[in-house]
Amino acid sequence: MDKKYTILIVDDEPDIVSLLGLHLKLNGYSIFQANNGMRGLEVATHEKPDLIVLDVMMPEMDGFEVAKRLKENPETTDVPIIFLTARTQTDDKIKGLMAGADDYMIKPFDFEELELRIKRILKSIDRNSKSSDMKVFTGTALDYQINKIISEETDFNLLTFKLQLENMEQIKDVKEDFVMATNLTLRDKEENAYFLGKVSDTDYVLFSKFSSLEIFCRLLIDNFKKTTRSKAEVKIMVYPKIQKKFKDATELMEKYYKV
Numbered sequence: 001m002d003k004k005y006t007i008l009i010v011d012d013e014p015d016i017v018s019l020l021g022l023h024l025k026l027n028g029y030s031i032f033q034a035n036n037g038m039r040g041l042e043v044a045t046h047e048k049p050d051l052i053v054l055d056v057m058m059p060e061m062d063g064f065e066v067a068k069r070l071k072e073n074p075e076t077t078d079v080p081i082i083f084l085t086a087r088t089q090t091d092d093k094i095k096g097l098m099a100g101a102d103d104y105m106i107k108p109f110d111f112e113e114l115e116l117r118i119k120r121i122l123k124s125i126d127r128n129s130k131s132s133d134m135k136v137f138t139g140t141a142l143d144y145q146i147n148k149i150i151s152e153e154t155d156f157n158l159l160t161f162k163l164q165l166e167n168m169e170q171i172k173d174v175k176e177d178f179v180m181a182t183n184l185t186l187r188d189k190e191e192n193a194y195f196l197g198k199v200s201d202t203d204y205v206l207f208s209k210f211s212s213l214e215i216f217c218r219l220l221i222d223n224f225k226k227t228t229r230s231k232a233e234v235k236i237m238v239y240p241k242i243q244k245k246f247k248d249a250t251e252l253m254e255k256y257y258k259v
Contacts, residue, residue, distance in 0.1 A: 004028060004029065004030050005028075005029055005030070005050040005051065005122055006029065006030040006031070006032065006047065006049040006050050006051075007024055007029050007030070007031055007032070007049055007050065007051050007052070007053060007118065008031075008032040008033070008034065008040065008043055008044055008047065008049040008051070008052045008053070009021055009024075009031065009032070009033050009034070009052075009053045010033075010034045010035075010036075010037065010039075010040035010043075010052060010053070010054045010055060010058075010063070010066065011035070011053075011054075011055035011058070011084065012035050012036055012055065012058045012059065013055070014035070016055075016084075016107075017033050017035065019111075020053065020111070020114075021033055023111045023115070024115070024118075027115060029118075032047050032049055036058055036059070036060060036061065037058050037060065037061030037062065037063065037065065037066040038060065038061055040052070040054065040066055041066060041069055041070065041073075044070060044076045044079065045073065045075055045076060048075065048076070048079070049079060050079070050080075050122060051079065051080050051081075051082065051118060051121060051122060052070070052079055052080070052081045052082070053081075053082050053084050053114075053118075054066060054067060054081050054082065054083055054084065054101075055083075055084055055085060056083055056084075056085035056086075056096065057085060057086060063083055063085065063096070063099075064095060064096065064099045067081055067083075067096070067099040067100045067101060068099050068100070070100065071099070071100040080102040080103075080121045080122075081100060081101045081102055081103075082101065082102060082103045082104070082105060082114070082117060082118065082121070083096045083101045083103070083104045083105065084105050084107060084109065084114075085104075085105075085106065085107060086106070086107045102121050103117050103121060105117065110226070112184070112223070112226070113226040113227075115184070116180065116181070116184060116223060116226050116227040117227070119180055119184075119227075120176075120177070120180060120227060120229075123176070123180070134179060134182065134183040134186065134196060135195075135196070136179060136196050136197065136198050136204075137195060137196065137197045137198070138197065138198045138199075142197040142198070142199075142205075142249070143248075143249040143250075144249075145195050145197065145207070146197075146207065146248075146249035146252060146253070147248055147249050149195075149207055150246050150247075150248065150249070150252065154209065155241045155242060156207055156208065156209050156241075156242055157207070157208045157209070157210075157213060157238070157239065157240045157241065157242065158205065158206070158207055158238075158239040158242055158252075158256055158257075159205070159206040159208065159213070159217070159236060159237065159238050159239070160203070160204070160205050160206075160236070160237045160239075160256070160257055161178070161203070161204040161205070161206070161234050161235070161236055162202055162203055162234070162235040163175070163178055163201075163202040163203075163204075163232060163233075163234055164202075164232065164233045164234070164235060165202075165230055165231065165232035165233075166230075166231050166232075167230065167231075170229075170230040170232070171201050171202070173228075173229050173230055174228060174229075174230050174232045175201065177224065177227045177228040177229060177230075177232075178204070178224060178228075178234060179196075180227055181220060181223035181224040181226075181227050181228075182196060182204075182206070182220060182223075184223050184227075185216060185219045185220040185223050189208075189210055190210075193208060193209045193210045194206060194207060194208040194209065194210065195207055199253075199257065203257075205253075205257060213238050213240060214238075217236050217238065220234070220236070221234060221236070239256055242256075
């Protein structure tokens with residue numbers, strides 16, 4: 001991430017604070033911690049974090065009250081909140097959202113899923129930031145990248161993606177979720193080993209030089225399921241080890257990609 005976002009973790013369970021804090025630090029975030037609601041309010045007011053991960057069930061002051069006070073304070077009213085709690089009742093979820101939470105996760109939770117939700121919220125409140133985005137080539141820029149990889153002497157892989165959703169009015173959110181999930185799945189890959197292209201609102205292509213394509217596809221599907229806000233799926237076609245036998249991008253796309 002170009003910008004180093006700050007996250008405040010408020011939870012009375014030391015193990016959760018420690019493990020979650022470590023995971024987020026390793027992924028480029030600055031972390032503040034508080035072990036009770038009152039301390040959480042003090043840190044939030046003083047440090048003004050970009051996001052707060054807030055436990056509900058805490059002694060003396062529960063997360064609902066903390067959220068209420070955060071939203072009443074002009075200095076912290078715009079800070080997004082993710083409730084992290086063991087409560088599963090629907091009424092508690094509604095109460096949390098009404099208290100001002102932006103999202104709600106149940107313990108035990110998956111670190112990767114929580115990070116996806118954090119990225120989604122941070123992106124939605126900071127549209128000018130590209131820290132959660134990866135570059136997506138389109139039009140002539142995509143043709144240039146394809147022609148460039150064709151001109152090289154090494155084999156490459158082609159993956160095509162089709163976003164399938166029931167309501168096309170949600171396509172904007174689905175596209176953002178797909179790019180975010182792809183970005184997360186490619187996190188450990190060298191940037192010069194792949195590039196992502198957009199052919200249409202629902203169709204994307206990934207050209208890659210890395211192997212383990214089956215594992216990559218499974219992770220991408222899993223990450224997309226976790227992050228998507230809509231009833232959407234992604235269909236993937238894999239064409240491994242394409243050799244240098246095309247004269248240009250147009251010829252390659254006509255053979256392997258049908259929109």
